Amino acid sequence: MHSRRALLTAALGTALTVTLPAGTARAATGTTYYVDSTAGDDSAPGTSTTTPWRTLTRVNQHTFQPGDTVRFLAGGTWTGQFAPKGSGAEGAPVTATSYGTGAKPHIAGDNTVPSAVLLENLRHWTLDGLEITNGTGSTTWRVGVEVRAKDIGAVPGITLRNLYVHKIDGVAQVGSGNIGSAGILVNVRGNSVPTYYTGMLIEKNEIADTKAYGITTWSTWMQREGWTSLWGELNIPSGEYGPFKPSTGLIIRGNHVHDVGSGGINPNQVADTLIEYNTVARPTSTTTNVGIWWSGADRTTVQFNEVYGARFGGRGLDCTAFDADASTHDSLVQYNYSHDNGGGFFISVSLGTAPASAIVRYNVSQNDGNEIFTFSTNTDGVDVYNNTVFVGSSPSRPLYKIAQVYHNPKNVTFRNNLFVNQANLAYDTAGITYRNNLYQGGPVPPDSAAITGDPKLTAPGAATSRTDLTGYRPLSGSAAIGAGLAISGNGGRDILGATLPTAVAVGAVEGLPGSYGAPVASTTMGTGQGSIAAVVDGKESTSWASPVDVTLPGSITIDYRTNRRIASLTLATHFGQGQGFTRVDIQTWNGSAWTTRLADATVTWAGNTSTVERRTLTLPTPVDTSQLRLVVKAANRQWGNIAVNELTVA
Template sequence: MIRRDFLRYSALAVATAAALPLTRVSAAATGGRTWYIDATAGSDSHAGTSEAQAFRSLDRLNKVTFGPGDRILFKRGGDYPGAFLPKGSGSAGAPVTVDAYGQGALPHLHADGQSPSTLRLQNIEYWTVRNLEISNQGPQPAAKRTGVHLFHQDYGVAHGITLQGLHVRDVNGLPVKQAGGGSGILVEAKGKNKPTRYDGLLIADNVLENTQRDGILFLAAGDRTGGLAKGVAVRGNRLTGVPGDGILVRGCDGAVMEHNTISKCGPLPRGEAAAGIWPFDCDNTTVQYNEVSDHKAYADGQGFDSDFRCRNTLIQYNYSHDNVGGMALVCNDGRSGGDIGNTGTIVRYNVSINDALRKTDSASLRISGPVNGSQIYNNIIIIPDKPLAGAEVTVFKATKWKGVPSDIAIHDNIVVSPQSPGIDMQLATATRLGENRMFATAGGAAKAQGAQPASAQDHAMLDRFRTTRPTLAQVNTLVKACFADGKPVPNAMQLIGQLAAG
């Protein structure tokens, strides 16, 4: 289902991009110039300012310094080898815009491993880049290779950058993070001599395929000394074949990560940890309406994560399925969390189906290290028979990481399993366990708090979930129907059964 949905989305994205009337908007409206590049009929001896006088190569385009309102149009169907390394900034209300013109496939820019990135926006602002195909497949994998790189160093505040409708594919970085990794889209702000951060960064409606190691990776969008990034949104992206971290934001305040789909993740080499969508060193992050599936990282491997140095992360209305590590991780490294730690994470109104597939040391939701004040409530966790015989069935689990969780509230969740699910919060302190509705087959011992026997019909319903996966829209409808005033409704099992029946 995920693959079919991805292909439909890709076709829709290309068709929508082809229909955009952007190439006929007068540059005079914003006071800028329009530059054309045509890989077939263009020439680097041309002026580049009309379709008939289009440039041919990226090398020629890189010699131009662009300004407010400029538009750079690539001829569709064209093949553009090399790296696009533009100069010059737009302004508020008059960004520099990169787009496609003509008919046919997206313009294809490819560095072929000859440059660390195919498109690099360095120390420039107010840029909108859309409707390009970008790859960077070298003869051999290489560290830190990426497709698109936003790099700002000692710049100050970089405003108004948009990446939209791109198809980023086939970037062969390294699978090991400590060896340098690699990514599809890389965001990096560094401020040794001048504090540097982003303000108004949108990464939306892009398709990423087969990028190694990570998908959309923020090494830092800002920091707590010079200021966290503001106005960051990662929205509506579709990732497949990304084995590591799908979408990771770092150094942001108020970032929104929503309506993204990630599938076919992994595997990674032994010792490598990764997750689907997560913030690191961020405040007030909202993670919502995303779908993550098939994560197979050697360690972690959850759909979602609120990591250390994060405050007030909200993870809601997401759909997690078939991830080896579980639905979600909330964690903090006691050695390096500092005065921030991990505080105030809320995980609510999410649906998990067939997650936590390891035989041992696995849980639908794991809380690790000195995490404080998390709230876990109003989630639906559906656990069919485990694929490995004798695998443990644990829903909520606390583990050490140079410290233990404290003041965790877990209540009003719905858990359905063929055997009695366990709650292992023994290592945590001051845990508050409210009423959780847990259903197990009649043969299971009621070990978990509030566990209730389920019927043979319920067991058959779980069997259907092993092979059938609902859509994100269906699970969001379910989760909203299953809770009234924050409490599970009496007919929740019937509603879940209806979802399984299609």
């Protein structure tokens, strides 16, 4: 077993970036085939727009080669199953897409086949720009796009992009949706040859009106930690399961999943998965399930998503926006917006023998219901920090607690979170440590450093989308600004993208730079005249001068109290030839040490009068930093001391 704590503090310190395998340098070559549902002819060559094929039967008879493309005429409809043969190669996938203008080509299963599109045991395939349906009101479970593999080893290079998958049939009832039915279903069967997908990309699709799941993946190569089989509705024989062999590098990005009957996005048996920039709306229209959940999953990053409208099914049920479920380790849930979900924001529960662990940070939960956070079986090592939770005074869904525990979770921490609790909800404490959270309204749990001042948020509760969260920004004078604990590896940014200052705010949104107060200057050289504060007061009429006997080198440090980008430093000085700095280093603070950005820069002054001169020193590259240090190595010393009026960065 790997060290979860080491991974949580190191590997998840920054947002996960997953890169698809690089293609080969050579250009993809191959043949393009055309399909026209009305004017085509299956006896034609199919290799031009004037000699297209007509039916899916003809397309399915062909064995495609690397680099081939099959194009369906825009506006056409094909009934039945698209089940092609032949794989592509790295850098030369086989692609199914459209040609012409008009609506997406429509593959209509029409309840005649289990899956409208089936990619079985194929490598390096791309589906792009198709409409897919599979239902005519039947209660039989159906699938839109099914990607299936069995006992063939690694399966690289599957891309599903720009698809509109909808009207997928099944049983419309309150209860458990069938995980064998989905708009997009990726599955692995068998137990003789370890089989798994690598570098799969599912992006920019719309999945709607499915009776079961939106997007789901699962594999029979899943046994570990006491978890021995998948869900009963799959009817997989007990002898078919094998040891854990996850699919790797899966990216689920930019999809719109809405009005589906069960879970919205649900990867299982995966490692190093990235789920980002998706919108999941009303993911449980007929059942109780979760917007985005994952199980049998290591190092899952869930970020920049919006989930709303999950229905309430009852206390203790999985009907939240996000769920780190059975056999999950080192999950990172960050920069998401959850709102109006009947079951709450986040649940952690592991059905295996090993504990679930996660970091949950810089998210906003607005008017979620039930239990906002739920920690259940085998939860151990969940760090919840810098989130903002808003619960209004007139909820439209049942509400119980901000934090709820079941079955003895352990090592759950809440730090730097901001709770606007107008509904006066309580907090469970068993297995949870609270420290340095800001509480506005409602009871305050045992917190070793509770903050109860006014957060002075701009417009809490008024957000309308993930890109409309400025209402949670603390205004000047907020008790949240600068009140956060320093947390190593905190990602470096807030939910709006602002660079985190040295002293972070409590909550998911930082204040504007001006809300942190004026920069603070200090010096190692002492003061003979004026004040060191004068160098950052914005006035060139005020100045600082050292004592006459100052020893060089010496330094002036400016703490901006928030990160900012610095490209140059301007020195403003009067009597430059008498007291001005002539050779300096510019250093910046990286959070743990000073780094010299410009060394031995020469400064030349033209005059020696009360007229202020300015000299600008430009850094080789701009730097994001919260502190700047000017090291003075040499200066004009006509009167023994040295001086400067203003130090300005740009």
